[in-house]
Amino acid sequence: MRTKSLTSTWTSIGYVLYTSWTNSRRSIMYYSTVTLLSAIQPFLLILFPKFIIDELTGQQRPQQFIFLISLMFLLLTIISYFTGYLQNLGLTQLMKVLFTQIHAHTAQNMNVDFKNTEDAIYLNQMEQAKRSLKSVQNGFQGLFHTFFACLAGFLAFAGYITVIGGLSFGVIVFLIVSIGCSYVFSLRAKRYEYEHEEQLSELERKRKYYSDIMQDFTFGKEIRINSFNNTLVSLYHSSVQNRQKIQSSISSFYFQSEIIDILIRLFREGIVYGYLAYLYLHQRITIGDFVMYTTAVAGFSGVLQGFMKDLAHLRTQNLYIEELRNFLEIPQDKQGEGAMLALPTGPYSIEFKEVSFTYPGNSQPVFNKISFIIPPHQRLAIVGHNGAGKTTLIKLLCRLYEPDSGEITLNGINIKQYAKTDYWRLFSTIFQEIRVLAFSLAENISLKEHRESDALRIHDSLEKAGLSEKVASLKSGILTPMQKFLDDQGVEFSGGENQRMMLARALYKNGELIILDEPTAAVDAIAEFNLYTRFNEMIGERTALYISHRLSSTRFCDQILYMEQGEISEAGSHSELMERRGKYNQMYQIQAQYYKGSEA
Numbered sequence: 327m328r329t330k331s332l333t334s335t336w337t338s339i340g341y342v343l344y345t346s347w348t349n350s351r352r353s354i355m356y357y358s359t360v361t362l363l364s365a366i367q368p369f370l371l372i373l374f375p376k377f378i379i380d381e382l383t384g385q386q387r388p389q390q391f392i393f394l395i396s397l398m399f400l401l402l403t404i405i406s407y408f409t410g411y412l413q414n415l416g417l418t419q420l421m422k423v424l425f426t427q428i429h430a431h432t433a434q435n436m437n438v439d440f441k442n443t444e445d446a447i448y449l450n451q452m453e454q455a456k457r458s459l460k461s462v463q464n465g466f467q468g469l470f471h472t473f474f475a476c477l478a479g480f481l482a483f484a485g486y487i488t489v490i491g492g493l494s495f496g497v498i499v500f501l502i503v504s505i506g507c508s509y510v511f512s513l514r515a516k517r518y519e520y521e522h523e524e525q526l527s528e529l530e531r532k533r534k535y536y537s538d539i540m541q542d543f544t545f546g547k548e549i550r551i552n553s554f555n556n557t558l559v560s561l562y563h564s565s566v567q568n569r570q571k572i573q574s575s576i577s578s579f580y581f582q583s584e585i586i587d588i589l590i591r592l593f594r595e596g597i598v599y600g601y602l603a604y605l606y607l608h609q610r611i612t613i614g615d616f617v618m619y620t621t622a623v624a625g626f627s628g629v630l631q632g633f634m635k636d637l638a639h640l641r642t643q644n645l646y647i648e649e650l651r652n653f654l655e656i657p658q659d660k661q662g663e664g665a666m667l668a669l670p671t672g673p674y675s676i677e678f679k680e681v682s683f684t685y686p687g688n689s690q691p692v693f694n695k696i697s698f699i700i701p702p703h704q705r706l707a708i709v710g711h712n713g714a715g716k717t718t719l720i721k722l723l724c725r726l727y728e729p730d731s732g733e734i735t736l737n738g739i740n741i742k743q744y745a746k747t748d749y750w751r752l753f754s755t756i757f758q759e760i761r762v763l764a765f766s767l768a769e770n771i772s773l774k775e776h777r778e779s780d781a782l783r784i785h786d787s788l789e790k791a792g793l794s795e796k797v798a799s800l801k802s803g804i805l806t807p808m809q810k811f812l813d814d815q816g817v818e819f820s821g822g823e824n825q826r827m828m829l830a831r832a833l834y835k836n837g838e839l840i841i842l843d844e845p846t847a848a849v850d851a852i853a854e855f856n857l858y859t860r861f862n863e864m865i866g867e868r869t870a871l872y873i874s875h876r877l878s879s880t881r882f883c884d885q886i887l888y889m890e891q892g893e894i895s896e897a898g899s900h901s902e903l904m905e906r907r908g909k910y911n912q913m914y915q916i917q918a919q920y921y922k923g924s925e926a
C-alpha cells in the first residue's frame with residue numbers, strides 16, 4: 327500500500343494526467359484552455375465596471391462609455407461561448423480516456439490469477455476500484471475536473487491578489503486566514519466521508535447481492551417454499567438502513583461545516599466592507615474603486631474558498647486513485663516459471679508428487695503431501711464425501727491454484743514449466759456449475775465467435791452429445807440464441823439439455839485430457855451412469871479424470887481413488903476395491919440399495 331501523503335496526491339494527479347494525455351491529448355488541451363478562459367472571465371467583471379463608473383462619475387464621455395460597455399459584453403460573450411464549446415469537446419475526450427480505464431478494470435478481472443476470484447479481499451478491492459470509475463464527482467473524473475478547477479482557482483487567486491494588493495496587504499492576510507478556518511472544517515467533513523467509504527462499499531456489496539438474489543428467479547422456488555423471502559427483504563432493508571445511517575451522519579458533518587462557513591463569511595465580509603466604506607467616506611478611494619474592491623473581495627473569497635475546497639477534494643480523490651491503481655497493479659496471471667517449454671506430444675501421464683495445499687486465508691490444509699499417478703490413456707475416478715478435496719485437486723491440476731509444496735508433473739516435467747495458455751489447451755473440462763452464455767448455441771459450444779467456429783464440428787459434437795434432434799427442432803438451428811438476456815428470441819434448455827450442451831462443448835474442444843467434475847448433480851443415478859459411460863466411449867484413448875459421488879457411475883474406470891479429508895484412503899480398480907471390503911465397498915453397498923431394481 328502506498329502512503330496517503332501529499333506526495334502521493336501528486337503521484338495520483340500525475341497518473342490521471344499522464345493517462346489522459348496518452349489516451350487523448352485533446353482532453354488536456356481543451357480543459358487547459360477552458361481553465362484559462364474561466365480564470366480570465368471574473369476580471370472582466372471587476373475591471374470594466376470600475377472604468378465604466380469612473381467614466382460616469384468623471385468625464386462622462388458617451389463614446390468612451392459605449393465603447394467600454396460594448397467591449398465588456400463582446401469579450402464576455404466570446405469567452406462564455408468558447409468555454410461552453412470547449413467544455414463539451416473536452417468532456418467527450420475525457421469519456422474516451424475513462425473508457426480506457428474501465429476497459430483496464432474489466433480486463434484485470436479477466437486476467438488476474440483465478441484464486442483472486444474466490445478471495446473476498448480481491449472482490450472488495452475490485453468494488454473500490456470500480457467506485458473510482460463510476461462517479462463523476464469522485465475518482466478518475468473527480469480528480470481530473472478538480473485538478474483543472476484548482477488550476478483555474480490558482481490563476482484567479484493570483485489575479486485577485488494583484489488587484490486587492492493595490493488596496494492593502496493586510497486585507498489579503500485577513501481574507502486568507504478567515505478562509506483557512508472554513509477549509510479546516512470542510513476537510514474534516516471530507517475525511518469523515520472517506521473513513522466511512524469502505525463500510526459504505528461493503529454495505530452496498532451486500533445490498534446488491536441481496537437485490538440480485540431477489541431478482542434471480544432460479545432461487546424462486548427455494549425462497550418461497552422455505553419462506554426465505556421475509557428474511558431476504560429484512561436483510562436488504564437493514565443493509566439499506568445502515569447505509570442511510572452512515573450517509574446521514576456524513577451529511578450532518580457537511581451541514582455543520584456549511585453553517586460554520588456561513589458564520590465565518592458573514593464576519594469576514596462585514597469587516598472588509600466596513601473598511602472599504604470607511605476609505606470611501608474619507609475619500610481615499612473613488613466610487614469606481616469601491617465597486618471594484620467589493621467585487622474583488624467577494625470574488626477573492628469565493629475563489630479562495632472554492633480553491634481550498636477543491637484542494638481538499640483533490641486530496642481525497644487521491645485516495646480513490648490509489649485504490650484504482652492498487653487494483654490495476656495486482657499482478658496478472660503468470661504463464662509459468664522460468665523459460666517456458668513447448669508442450670510434449672501425447673500420450674500424457676500426470677503425477678502428483680507430495681502435493682500440499684491450503685486455501686489462502688484458511689488454517690486447515692486441504693492436502694498434505696498427496697501423491698498419485700495417472701498413466702497415459704487411464705480413466706481415473708476420484709470419489710469420496712463432500713469436502714474431501716476432489717474439486718480442489720482438479721483446480722490444482724488445471725493450475726487455477728498452485729500447490730504450496732510438492733509438484734504436479736506432465737510427462738515428468740513440472741506443469742509450471744509450460745505456458746498456462748498452452749497447457750490449458752490440453753483440457754476438455756465439464757465442471758459442476760453449468761454456465762450457459764447468452765450467445766448462440768454454436769458460440770456456446772465453440773466458445774468462439776461464429777466466424778471463427780467450425781460449423782461441421784459443432785454439429786458433430788452436438789450429435790455425439792445427443793442434441794441433434796433438439797437442434798433440428800430449433801428454427802435457427804445452431805445459430806439460435808440461448809437465454810433471453812440479449813435477445814428475446816433466445817431459448818432456454820432444460821437442465822439435462824444444458825448438461826449435454828456442456829458435453830458438446832468439451833467434445834468440440836477435443837482436449838487430450840478430459841475432466842468431468844460431477845456435472846451431473848441434477849440428473850438421476852441412471853442418467854448419470856449412462857452419461858459417464860457414453861462420454862467414456864466417445865473420448866477413445868484419451869486420459870480422463872472423473873469425479874462423482876455415485877460410485878456406480880465410475881466403476882468402469884481403470885483406477886479409483888477413494889478420498890477422505892484430503893487423503894487417498896483407498897486406491898485400485900472397482901473390483902479390487904470391492905474385494906478389499908473397505909470404505910469404498912461399504913459406500914458402494916449403501917448406494918446400491920437405492921439403485922436396486924432400477925439399474926440394468
Ligand SMILES: Nc1ncnc2c1ncn2[C@@H]1O[C@H](COP(=O)(O)OP(=O)(O)OP(=O)(O)O)[C@@H](O)[C@H]1O
Pocket residue numbers: 444685686688692710711712713714715716717718719
Ligand atoms: N475457494 C475456497 N476457499 C477456501 N476454502 C475452500 C474453497 N473451496 C473449497 N474450500 C474448502 O476446501 C475443502 C475441499 O473442498 P472441495 O470443493 O475440493 O471438496 P469436494 O470433495 O470437491 O467437495 P464436493 O463433493 O462437495 O464438491 C473444503 O473444506 C472446502 O470448504
